Amino acid sequence: MLRENISPRWHIYPDNAEISTRLAAAITRMAAEAVARRGAFHLVVAGGNTPRAAYVHLPALGSDWQHWHIYHGDERCLAVDAAERNSVMLEATWLSQVPIPRTQIHHIPAERGAQEAARIYAEVLPRQPFDLVLLGLGEDGHTASLFPGHDWGQDTHTPxxxxxxxxxxxxxxxxxxxxxxxxxxxxxxFLVCGAGKQNALRAWLQNAPIPATTVGSDADVWLDMAAWPETLPETR
Known part of the structure; x- marks a missing residue:
């Protein structure tokens, strides 16, 4: 394990606007620290509306772009130019505006189908740990494209x-x-915004068997006040 804490840390902010500005600042600070210590910054990005607002701020804040390496936590198997793809959103909001070498921007080739894309992308991932992984939380408790009731790949022997x-x-x-x-x-x-996430967050607090509970057992959870459950579980 790379992190010693064994439970999530909850950071509650007034709204998504404040989360986005704080998150963008945190990403650029962590990038500078990683580059200074290890010569590179390996970042896994999340899709969705919550991180999108933070990505908009990054072109004005970031530096040392030649040392950034970008990966995706998940992608939809759609045409390469489909608006619903995370890669399209990322390019429009951020990547097209900064000089990260294209060989260091690792979009998932999901247009080739899930099986082939998964095989190719496994070979792209770095052997070392990432520096930062960004994830969202779905209303059903899913994260990335890991859904409740499905295989999440929890065993280190899985791909x-x-x-x-x-x-x-x-x-x-x-x-x-x-x-x-x-x-x-x-x-x-983890980035969690909006009242629609209250049930999923409540399930997480109750240690329900959802992907977020497993993946985020020692994560920093950034959420707005609307997402925090009005009725808290008896145990946390």
Whole structure:
């Protein structure tokens, strides 16, 4: 294990706007520290609206872009230019505006189908731990494309990437990093915003068997006040 804590740390902010500015500052600070110590910054990005607002701030804050390495936690198996793809969002909001070498931006080739894309992407991932992994939390408790009731790849003997054909949300075909590979990181942030996430967060607090409970057992959870459950569980 790279991190010693054994329970999540909950950081509650007023709204997504404050989370986005704080998160962008934290990412750039951690990047500078990683580059100074190890010569590179390996970041796993999340899709969705919560991190999107933070990515918008990064072009004005970041530096040493030639040392950044970008990976995805998951991707939808859609055409390469489909608006719903995480890669398309990331390019539009951030990556097209900064000089990260293209050989260091590792989009999942999900347009090739889940099986082939998962195989290719497993070979792209670094052998060393990531420096930072960003993840979201779905209303059903899923994270990346790891859904409740499905295989999350918790065992270290399973592949680092998973080909998914029956995701609970469309599109059904996706590629995701496995639970154990997501946890191989120096820092892990969950981003949770909106009242629609209260049930999932309550389940997490109750240690329910959802992917977030397993992957984020020692994560830093950044959430807004709307996401915090109004009725807390008896035990935490």
């Amino acid at each position: 680092a990437t998973l080909a998914i054909f029956d995701a609970a949300k469309a599109p059904a075909e996706r590629v995701s990093l496995s639970a154990w590979r997501l946890r191989q990181t120096r820092a892990l942030f």
